Amino acid sequence: MKAITLLGSTGSIGTQTLDIVAQYPEQFRIVGLTAGRNVTLLSQQIRQFKPEIVAICDEDKLEELQRAIADLDPQPILLAGESGVVEVAKYGDAEAVVTGIVGCAGLLPTIAAIKAGKDIALANKETLIAGGPVVNPLIEKYGVKVLPADSEHSAIFQCLQGIPAGGLRRIILTASGGSFRDLPIDKLAQVTVADALKHPNWSMGQKITIDSATLMNKGLEVIEAHYLFGMDYDDIDIVIHPQSIIHSLIELQDTSVLAQLGWPDMRLPLLYALSWPERIQTDWPQLDLVKSGDLTFREPDHEKYPCMQLAYAAGRAGGSMPAVLNAANEQAVALFLEEKITFLDIPKLIEKVCDKHQADNCETPALDDILAADKWARQEVLAGSVELGDRILSVR
Ligand code: NAD
């Protein structure tokens, strides 16, 4: 039985991970859980999965959580705040930590888990994108494994099993195209938050759904692939594949191409991240190629979706630039969700902040440099959005 800790248990990744644990109680056991602020769901999860330790990030919710599980015996250790999340990440005999926190908030807990010798089932891509220059050496130093749970990176990882070192020539990331894939470019100026949150193929948290609509998600995944698989940016390509059946492909040195296929269901990459190198037999719907219908592909439209090129540029710049890109994106998406900026402002704000960081890009950043770059980029986006304020009010 594998002991696992789950960060971000109340989110999309978190609840799907717990579905797997509930379905395979012989294989997996929960040691620790953390969540942001959803006491109702977290307390249900504590009752069902009986973790030894739990943290709620919002300290104001701790008392409510204590009351909600007061009748439980034995009681889990209950902690609060960011430091509580870090404690859970490194606690006890968990072999693997599933990172289902959204955003760069996952960075310190992930580092704590690595230093405690735990393998990482990585959903929280922002952590690797912002912290790659710090996280990758730690992975090496502590000898832990990073098992990708993002569906594209899981696909690449699955295809790579058995490929000798040096055999990989190119990575081809597939993209669904997001909420606006069939919308003409001139209509993007008017789209609303509700429009952007309607993803055609996947049901996910709000932030990644907006990232999918801007295609920044794919840009972030290019950087994620660079740090996970050590590929040059010139050898990572994106192709639009609206059906989301092929989850990504690899090309080998001899031009042979391998792909991983499946219904769009995050439980599959999550299960493989937890069971690797084993394969667990499931009763999930099997892929039916006839039912899945035509599989089509097209070139990404960089004019309509400038975020992909912004991400390639930030990845190539390296150093602290990916942290700036990521933080600027997180802040811009938060402002868009609050209806304070428009959809098209997202790439504009990010580009401005990345341009401004060029002169200060720290080539080999330490953790403090990354945290400082993250903080600076958020402030810059907030300042930039104030300048946009009057125009926004006139648009709405
Ligand atoms: P979500 O918003 O549904 O859930 C986020 C979880 O993190 C929640 O439990 C929330 O309480 C917790 N959380 C939020 N802010 C926090 C903070 N500051 N500190 C501690 N905990 C906090 O998000 P999601 O869609 O599950 O995505 C999680 C991560 O997985 C993201 O990095 C995303 O890019 C990645 N991912 C998600 C999917 C998907 O299908 N949802 C697919 C691929 C990758």
Ligand code: MG
């Ligand atoms: Mg993905």
